Amino acid sequence: MHDTAATTPGPDAVEAPDPGAGEQLLVVPLTEPADGIPAVVDTPQALAAVVEAFGAGTGPVAVDAERASGYRYGQRTYLVQLRREGAGTALIDPAALPDLSSLSEALVGVEWVLHAASQDLPGLVEQGMRPSRIFDTELGARLLGLERVGLAAVVAEMLGLGLAKEHSAVDWSTRPLPTEWLRYAALDVEVLVELRTVLAERLAVAGKAEWAAQEFEAVRTAPPAAPRIEPWRRVSGLHAIRDARRLAVVRELWQTRDTNARQRDISPGRVLPDHAIVAAAQALPRSVPQLDGAARLRRQGHASSRHLVAVGDRPGPGPSGVRAALGARPEVRRAASAARLGGPGPGRRRTPGRRP
Numbered sequence: 001m002h003d004t005a006a007t008t009p010g011p012d013a014v015e016a017p018d019p020g021a022g023e024q025l026l027v028v029p030l031t032e033p034a035d036g037i038p039a040v041v042d043t044p045q046a047l048a049a050v051v052e053a054f055g056a057g058t059g060p061v062a063v064d065a066e067r068a069s070g071y072r073y074g075q076r077t078y079l080v081q082l083r084r085e086g087a088g089t090a091l092i093d094p095a096a097l098p099d100l101s102s103l104s105e106a107l108v109g110v111e112w113v114l115h116a117a118s119q120d121l122p123g124l125v126e127q128g129m130r131p132s133r134i135f136d137t138e139l140g141a142r143l144l145g146l147e148r149v150g151l152a153a154v155v156a157e158m159l160g161l162g163l164a165k166e167h168s169a170v171d172w173s174t175r176p177l178p179t180e181w182l183r184y185a186a187l188d189v190e191v192l193v194e195l196r197t198v199l200a201e202r203l204a205v206a207g208k209a210e211w212a213a214q215e216f217e218a219v220r221t222a223p224p225a226a227p228r229i230e231p232w233r234r235v236s237g238l239h240a241i242r243d244a245r246r247l248a249v250v251r252e253l254w255q256t257r258d259t260n261a262r263q264r265d266i267s268p269g270r271v272l273p274d275h276a277i278v279a280a281a282q283a284l285p286r287s288v289p290q291l292d293g294a295a296r297l298r299r300q301g302h303a304s305s306r307h308l309v310a311v312g313d314r315p316g317p318g319p320s321g322v323r324a325a326l327g328a329r330p331e332v333r334r335a336a337s338a339a340r341l342g343g344p345g346p347g348r349r350r351t352p353g354r355r356p
Contacts, residue, residue, distance in 0.1 A: 029162040030155075033186040035088050037179065040079075042096035047103070050082075050090045055106035057087035060135065062113045062192035065120040066185060070269070071171040073261050077123035078172040083189040084110075091185055094127045095173070101128030108132055113196045115151045117219050134220045137192060140199040143208050143215065151188065158198045159191055231258075236274040241281050249281040 041050055054061065066079040080092040080100065094100065112131040114120055116138040121131075141149040141158075148154070152163040167184040174181075203209045228234070232254035241247055254277060261268040276294075283294035 025156065025160060027156045027160055027162045029164070030187055030190065031164075033089060033183065033190055037182050037186055038089050038091055040091050040093050040177065040182065042093040044097070047092065047097050047100075050087075050092065051102050051106045053087040054082060054084050054090070054103065057084035059085045060111040060113050060193050060196060061107055062189040062196075063120070063124070063129075063131075064114065064185070064188045064192070065123050066172040067123060068171050068173040070169065070267050072173050072267060073265050075123055077120075077127060079177070079185055080124070080127065080129070081185050081189045083186075083192070085193070089186050089189060091182060095175070099128050100124075104129040104131075111135055113137065113192045115154075115192065117216075118222065121220070122224065131220060134216050135196045135200070136216050136219055137195050137199055139215055139219065140196075140203060140212055143212050144199065144202055144206060154199075155191060155195055158195055161191060163187055235277055237278040240278060246281040246284065249284065250277055253277045253280060 039046075041047055061082055061084040064081040065077045066081075067075050068078055069075065072078075077094050080094055081089065082092070082103075083089040092100065092103075109132050112134045114134060114136055117134050117136040121134075124130075137154060138149050138151070141154045146154060146157065148157075150165070152165050155161050155163050164184060164187075167181050170181060172181070177185075200209070203212045232251045235250055235254055238250060241250055253272065257268050257272045257277070260266075261271045264271070280291055280294040283290070285291035285294050
C-alpha cells in the first residue's frame with residue numbers, strides 16, 4: 001500500500017479528465033516511495049538478504065524491469081524492481097547479479113504483478129526469473145476497455161495517484177544510477193499490487209475475471225518470439241526504395257550495421273540511422289567516401305531524408321561516423337559494388353549471359 005501521508009491532496013494535486021464519465025478526476029502526485037529509496041542491490045550478500053525477505057513476505061509481488069532501449073543492443077534488463085508486503089521494495093542490479101534464480105525460487109507459487117508483462121518477462125527469464133502465475137495490469141486495463149493503458153494513466157484513473165514518467169526512456173545501463181532515476185524506479189512498483197486489487201474487482205464485476213486469467217497465463221507461457229525473416233526489410237523508409245540494386249545496398253548496410261552494433265553493444269540506430277541507410281541506397285555510392293557523403297546528406301526534396309543529419313565521430317554509446325563504424329568493412333565495399341555493377345538484389349539471381 002502507498003503512504004497516505006505522502007499522497008494527501010494538497011496544492012500539487014491536479015485534475016485529469018475521466019474518460020469514462022467525462023468528469024475531472026483529482027490526481028495526487030506520488031512523489032516519494034513510502035519506505036524511501038532503497039539502496040541498489042549489487043552484491044551476493046545483499047541479494048541473499050532480499051531473497052530471505054521476499055520469501056517471508058505475504059501476498060502478491062509487484063515486479064518491474066528497466067531496459068536501455070535505444071541505447072544498447074537488444075533488450076537486456078538493467079534494473080529489476082520488486083515490492084511485497086512485509087518485504088518492502090528492492091532495486092536489483094542484474095548487470096552485477098546476472099543470476100536471480102534464487103529470488104525466483106523464493107517466489108514459487110506467488111503471483112507476480114506486472115504492467116505489460118510481455119515486455120518484461122523475456123529479460124527477466126534471462127536473469128533466471130520465471131513466475132508461477134502473473135497478473136498483468138496493462139492487459140487487465142485493456143480488457144476493461146480503458147482508453148489509455150500506460151501505467152501512469154491507469155494508476156491515475158483507478159487510484160487517483162500521479163506517477164511521473166519522465167525517466168521511462170533513459171539509458172538504464174548508466175552506472176551509477178542517479179537518485180532521481182532510482183526514485184522513479186521504486187515508485188513504479190509502489191502501488192502495483194493496490195492497482196491489481198482494484199482491476200481484479202472490476203474484472204469480476206464485468207464477468208471477465210476468468211477471461212483475464214486465461215490471457216495472463218497465455219502471456220506467461222508464451223514461447224520466445226521467432227527470429228524475423230529478412231529483418232532488414234523493416235528499415236524505416238524502405239517503401240521509397242523500388243529497384244533491386246538499391247535494395248541490395250539497404251540489405252548490406254543493415255547487416256553490417258547490425259554486426260557492428262552487436263559487437264559494440266550499441267543500439268543500431270546510434271551506429272547509423274535508418275534514414276541514412278535509405279539515403280545511401282538512393283545515392284548508389286561507388287566508394288566508401290561517397291557512402292560517407294551519402295549518409296551525411298541533408299534534405300534534398302526526398303521525404304526519406306527529410307530529417308537526415310550529420311553523424312559525428314565520438315566514442316562510447318553515442319553515434320559514430322559512417323566511415324569509422326562501417327567503412328572498413330568488406331560488406332560496405334560489396335554494397336557499393338552491387339550498386340555500381342547492378343548485382344542481383346535480395347532474393348534474386350543474375351541470369352547467365354544477361355547484362356543488368
